[in-house]
Amino acid sequence: MSLAATIIEIIAAALLVAGGLFAVIGSLGLLRLKQSMQRLHAPTKATTLGIGSALVAVAVHIWLNEDRLALRELAVALFFFLTAPLSALFLSKAHLFRSEDAAKLPPTGTKAGWATLSEDNPAEPSHPQDRKA
């Protein structure tokens, strides 16, 4: 094995270890943090990065050993980064809807309330097409 290949292999191994560490830290966060909203931070950031580095490690490994670009693994990593904020937003909206946090929220500073909580103030449709419907 040439020196360059060894270095790349070491990078892949390091990414794999870092990925595992971040996945563990993310899960530990779920255990250690006390409030629901705090617990949301651990999986969105640490675990996403953990899985991301593991996938990049796989891509590097495939590139080295099979001499092809592992587009699929990179695409999966991309989808993780795109979907994590969405699931976090939905979980936090569900949390706001169910919990007593709602009373403690800072004011919006505009006439409208927070979207999840305002019943009498439906979102003003921002698209003319919606208004017709």
Added chain:
Amino acid sequence: MMRPAMRLWPHPILSLFLTLFWLILADSWTFGSLVMGGFLGLAIPLLTAPWWPDKPRLKRPALLIPYIGIVLYDVVISSLHVARVILFLRPEEIRSTYVAVETSLTSPEAIALLAGTITMTPGTLTADLSADGKVLLIHALHAPDPQALRDDIHSRYEARLKRIFA
């Protein structure tokens, strides 16, 4: 009045991306996959067209590339930050708070991107949006100084997004 081609193919770029991603995910570059991907690329934009009434208007799409670079870098910093809070702070020391951050972005796509960016970057999470779409509700995991957090979002992400979106 929409031209017929527009009605059948409302988001050409989205269609191309869907087809390309189908080929990548299936990991098979054959004619059969291309047909399947092409079908999905046409069908998905048509079925979801009611939620995409306008095309997102990008003023300077090339600026998205440095933006993605900054966000990827921040995701790493962000994970280290969260790891530090999880591992080294006692639960009663963590100063979590909600912060309302007003935004001057108007395009729904830009606001969605800003909200997603906030979730992935250090210590913050988008929890909700005001009903008029002008204010974001941010939850900060450990923020002794909420005003600094607000300035950071405005200067680091919002200003850049404003340059990208028309």
